[in-house]
Every structure is written in structure tokens, then in C-alpha cells.
Amino acid sequence: MNFNAINIQTIKAEWLQQKEISLDVLRLDKMHDVVSGNKWFKLKYYLQQAKANNKTTIATFGGAWSNHIIATAFAAKEAGLKSVGIIRGEKPAMLSETLQLALNAKMQLIYVTREQYQHKENLMKVFANEDWLWVNEGGYGALGAKGAAEILTTIDTSRYTHVIAAVGTGTMLAGLVLSSTNRQQVIGISSMKGNLVLEEQVQKLLPASIKENFTIFHEYHLGGYGKHPAHLIDFINDSYNKYQLPLDIVYTSKTFFAIKDLAEKTFFKTASKILMIHSGGMQGNKSLPPQVLAF
Numbered sequence: 600m601n602f603n604a605i606n607i608q609t610i611k612a613e614w615l616q617q618k619e620i621s622l623d624v625l626r627l628d629k630m631h632d633v634v635s636g637n638k639w640f641k642l643k644y645y646l647q648q649a650k651a652n653n654k655t656t657i658a659t660f661g662g663a664w665s666n667h668i669i670a671t672a673f674a675a676k677e678a679g680l681k682s683v684g685i686i687r688g689e690k691p692a693m694l695s696e697t698l699q700l701a702l703n704a705k706m707q708l709i710y711v712t713r714e715q716y717q718h719k720e721n722l723m724k725v726f727a728n729e730d731w732l733w734v735n736e737g738g739y740g741a742l743g744a745k746g747a748a749e750i751l752t753t754i755d756t757s758r759y760t761h762v763i764a765a766v767g768t769g770t771m772l773a774g775l776v777l778s779s780t781n782r783q784q785v786i787g788i789s790s791m792k793g794n795l796v797l798e799e800q801v802q803k804l805l806p807a808s809i810k811e812n813f814t815i816f817h818e819y820h821l822g823g824y825g826k827h828p829a830h831l832i833d834f835i836n837d838s839y840n841k842y843q844l845p846l847d848i849v850y851t852s853k854t855f856f857a858i859k860d861l862a863e864k865t866f867f868k869t870a871s872k873i874l875m876i877h878s879g880g881m882q883g884n885k886s887l888p889p890q891v892l893a894f
């Protein structure tokens with residue numbers, strides 16, 4: 600796949616200046632128009648494993664606006680593999696843009712009820728096929744973390760004191776922990792309400808020696824996963840107007856919101872140099888009516 604250059608954006612804001620801290624944003628969202636961000640990194644080694652084991656197909660799970668589904672469809676196609684997406688919920692009368700793009704990338708979509716979707720082990724038995732490599736929802740797993748560890752190798756990160764990213768399954772966070780130095784603090788902002796197994800999920804992907812080297816904040820879900828109250832929409836538009844930083848409603852807006860809130864509460868010591876990972880994933884925004892967002 601052809602990727603655009605990833606770049607770093609320095610945020611100039613009063614709320615940073617006042618506390619004498621700096622914030623750079625690693626713009627993974629700029630990598631690719633559709634497969635933006637961390638999903639590509641997380642898929643890399645699953646694709647390799649599929650090929651090494653002579654699998655023809657990558658099979659995975661996701662919802663109608665899933666960044667992971669679309670990334671899998673594109674990445675598999677690019678790698679010369681077929682793809683299957685097990686989609687949560689009945690087939691909608693009108694396909695979401697995400698599902699339409701996945702279909703265009705030749706992904707086979709299989710719709711299952713929300714109840715069936717809860718039991719993925721069972722679905723893997725129902726659709727068992729020896730030519731398929733199953734990838735967990737969101738790319739969760741050690742291979743996903745190994746790929747995500749490469750995010751920090753795209754730039755020189757040695758000057759940063761903090762690396763901060765959004766958390767869904769925790770795979771990306773585990774990768775960031777793997778590739779950060781032990782002088783750097785790795786902080787995850789959970790996009791879910793009360794998902795308190797996350798710490799353990801991340802630890803499972805890490806060797807014993809570095810298991811504790813990260814923190815997850817659970818109080819920035821702003822109502823829950825995918826919830827986007829009016830003040831969050833205002834915050835997104837404001838961030839775009841002030842910094843030309845486009846954020847998504849599910850993950851990166853809540854992370855940016857958290858960084859600002861933590862800065863205002865003097866969580867970061869003077870002279871802290873923060874790197875925020877803009878993990879991309881702009882699919883969620885397409886679920887909004889037009890004109891809601893300023894970009």
C-alpha cells in the first residue's frame with residue numbers, strides 16, 4: 600500500500616504554555632485516506648502469519664463503523680489475501696460507508712445478531728475454515744502489539760517524557776509500552792466506560808519485566824464508547840478551528856480532551872514533553888449527519 604508521509608504537528612496553545620509543557624501530535628491519520636492510523640500497524644504481522652501458514656483469507660469481527668473492518672479489507676487485498684468480516688447486527692437497509700468501502704475492497708460480509716456476536720468462539724466454530732486466519736476484534740493479540748510497537752519507530756521519540764494514546768482493546772498501548780524507554784511514561788485514555796479489565800488485557804501482551812510500565816485513565820469516555828455529547832462535538836470543532844487538528848468522535852477526541860484536562864489540573868510537571876498518537880480512525884465521524892463537524 601502507498602502511504603503518505605507521517606508527520607508531527609506541534610500544538611501551540613495557551614493551556615500548554617501556562618504550564619510550561621509541550622505537546623506534539625504524531626499524525627497517523629495522514630497515512631492513508633481510508634486505512635488511517637494504528638489498524639494498519641496492528642495488522643502487519645497477522646498478514647505475514649497468514650502467508651507463512653498458507654492461509655488464503657483473513658477473517659475478523661467488527662461493527663458497521665469499524666475502523667478495523669475497513670483496515671482489514673484493504674490490507675488483506677493489498678497483501679493478495681481474501682477477507683471476511685463478521686459484522687455485528689442485521690444487515691442494514693442502507694450500508695454504512697465503512698461497509699460499502701469494505702465490500703468494494705472485496706471483503707465478504709457476514710451479518711450476525713448482536714446475541715451471536717457476543718459468542719465469538721462459537722462463531723469461529725460455525726464458520727470454521729482451515730484456509731482462514733482468524734484475527735481478534737480490533738486486532739487484539741501479541742502480533743498486533745508487535746506491529747503497533749513500530750509506530751514509535753516512524754519518528755525520533757527520544758525527547759518525549761510522555762506518550763499518550765487512545766485505548767480500545769489495549770493492543771496499541773501494549774505496542775507503545777514495548778517500544779518506549781523506561782524513562783517515558785505511557786498513558787492510555789480508555790474510550791469505554793468502566794472497562795476495568797483493560798490493564799490486565801494490556802499486561803497479557805507484555806513480558807513480565809515491563810508489565811507495570813503504563814497507566815490507563817478510565818474517566819474520559821464522556822458518556823461511553825462511541826457517545827458524543829454536544830460539548831464533545833464543540834470541542835472537536837474548536838480543536839479543528841484552533842489547531843487544524845481533525846479528531847474522531849470515538850477515540851482521538853477523548854484523548855485530546857483528556858490531555859487538556861490533565862494539563863489544566865497540573866498533572867504534567869513543568870518541562871514535560873508530550874507525544875500524543877493521533878491513531879487515525881476517522882470512520883466513526885461518518886456516522887454523523889453532514890455539517891455537524893467543521894471538517
Ligand SMILES: *Cc1c(COP(=O)(O)O)cnc(C)c1O
Pocket residue numbers: 636637638666667737765766767768769770771772847850851878879880881
Ligand atoms: C482501534 C482504534 C484505537 C484503539 O486501539 P486498540 O489497539 O484497540 O487499543 C484507538 N484509536 C483509533 C483511532 C482506533 O481506530
